[in-house]
Amino acid sequence: MPELRKDPITREWVVIASGEAGRVLEFTAAVRRAPLTAPSQPCPFCPGHEDLSGPELLAYRPPSTGPDTPGWRVRVVPGRSAGVGNGGPSGHPALQDPEVLQDRREGGPRDHPKGGDPSLRSGQALGRHDYLPVRPTLKGRSHGPEGLYDTMQAVGAQEIVVETPRHEASLADLEVAQVEDVLWVIRERAEVLGGPDWVRYVSVSRNHGLEAAPAHPRSQLLAAPVVPQGAWDYARGLREYYDYRGRCAICHIIEGEAGARERVVYQNRAWVTLAPYASGRPFELWLLPRRHAPGIGQVEALEMRHLAAALRDALLRLKVALDDPPYHCQWLMAPRHLEGMDHVHWSIAITPHLIVSGAQELGGELRLNPVPPEETARLLRDAIAPTLEVAAGRR
Numbered sequence: 001m002p003e004l005r006k007d008p009i010t011r012e013w014v015v016i017a018s019g020e021a022g023r024v025l026e027f028t029a030a031v032r033r034a035p036l037t038a039p040s041q042p043c044p045f046c047p048g049h050e051d052l053s054g055p056e057l058l059a060y061r062p063p064s065t066g067p068d069t070p071g072w073r074v075r076v077v078p079g080r081s082a083g084v085g086n087g088g089p090s091g092h093p094a095l096q097d098p099e100v101l102q103d104r105r106e107g108g109p110r111d112h113p114k115g116g117d118p119s120l121r122s123g124q125a126l127g128r129h130d131y132l133p134v135r136p137t138l139k140g141r142s143h144g145p146e147g148l149y150d151t152m153q154a155v156g157a158q159e160i161v162v163e164t165p166r167h168e169a170s171l172a173d174l175e176v177a178q179v180e181d182v183l184w185v186i187r188e189r190a191e192v193l194g195g196p197d198w199v200r201y202v203s204v205s206r207n208h209g210l211e212a213a214p215a216h217p218r219s220q221l222l223a224a225p226v227v228p229q230g231a232w233d234y235a236r237g238l239r240e241y242y243d244y245r246g247r248c249a250i251c252h253i254i255e256g257e258a259g260a261r262e263r264v265v266y267q268n269r270a271w272v273t274l275a276p277y278a279s280g281r282p283f284e285l286w287l288l289p290r291r292h293a294p295g296i297g298q299v300e301a302l303e304m305r306h307l308a309a310a311l312r313d314a315l316l317r318l319k320v321a322l323d324d325p326p327y328h329c330q331w332l333m334a335p336r337h338l339e340g341m342d343h344v345h346w347s348i349a350i351t352p353h354l355i356v357s358g359a360q361e362l363g364g365e366l367r368l369n370p371v372p373p374e375e376t377a378r379l380l381r382d383a384i385a386p387t388l389e390v391a392a393g394r395r
C-alpha cells in the first residue's frame, strides 16, 4: 500500500508508492546530455583556453607553471552569470580592481598540502575578499503600493570551480584524491566569499547533464546578500525541530538510519549516504556528515577525505545504476552572519532528473514518489560492487 510520509525537517508530506520492482526500473533520463562542444567553439574551461574563462582566482598547479596556463589540476575562475554582481561583462567584481587581482597573483597558485592542516587553507594570499566592497542596501519600496515590495541590489559574486582538465570526465570518474582537491578548493573559496558581513549565504552546487554546452565538469559558488528559500527552509526546519525535540534532526536521522540500514546506501567513518525517508523525488540521495557542523568550513582533514570518498561513491552508483543520469547536487549549509545558526547541520542533496513511470503530482502539489527510498537504497547498494571495475575501465 502507498503511504504518506512527512519530512522531519521541511515538514512536507509526500506519497511513497508501494514497491513494485518491475516498475521501479521503468525510467528514462528526462533531459538529454548537453552536446559536446563543437570544435569551432573551444571550451573555455579546457587547458589551452585559459584566456577564455577569465583570470584564475585560485588554482592547484605545479609551481613551475604560471597563472592562466595549462598544468592545473583544479582551477577557479569568475562566473559569468548576469544574475548577480556588478563586475561588468565578466560578472565578477574582482575584475574591477587590478590591484587586488595582482595581489592574488603574487600569492601565486600553489600546490595543495594534502593532508595538511586545513586551517592553513583559508585567508591566505589568494583568500582576500575585499574585492567585494559593495554593501547592498534596500533600494526602497518604489514599486507597487506603499510598503509592499522590497528590492535590493543584485550584488554578489559567482565563481566556477573547474574540477578537472578533462572535458569528458565526470566527478564520478575521478580519483578520490582529485575529488578531495576539488572539495578543498570549494572550502577555501566558500570561506572567502562568505567573509564580508553582508553576505547571507554561499551557495555551492553542481549540475551534471543539465546545462547547455560546454559540459566541462565544474561546480559553482554563489555569494548573495539574501538566503535562498530552500536553504532558509532547511535552517528554519532544523531550528523548529530542535525547539520541539531538543536535538538536531540530522543527528537524529543519522543515529536512526545508520543502525537500521534499510535506507543507507553507503557509510564511512565520517559520512552517511542515504535515501531520505520522505523523499519526494525518485533516487534522491542525502550525504550527511556524522559530526554536527554548520558547513564545510568546519570540516577537518580526515573528514574531507571521507567526504571525497562518499561523494564519488554516490555519483558512481547513480551513474552505474541509472545509466549516467542528469542530476543536480546542492549543498545545504548555514546562512552567514546571522545569530542562532549553530543548530544547522549541513548536508549535500543529489537529485537525479528522471522521468519515472508513475511519477506525478497529486492535486494540491502533493508529490508522489513511485520509487520507495528503501528500493532506491537497495538498487544503489547493489549497483556498484559488481560493476566497479567496469566503470573504472571507462576512463
Ligand SMILES: [Zn+2]
Pocket: 043, 044, 045, 046, 166, 167, 214, 216
Ligand atoms: Zn572543456
Ligand SMILES: [Zn+2]
Pocket: 248, 249, 250, 251, 252, 291, 292, 293, 344, 345
Ligand atoms: Zn546535527
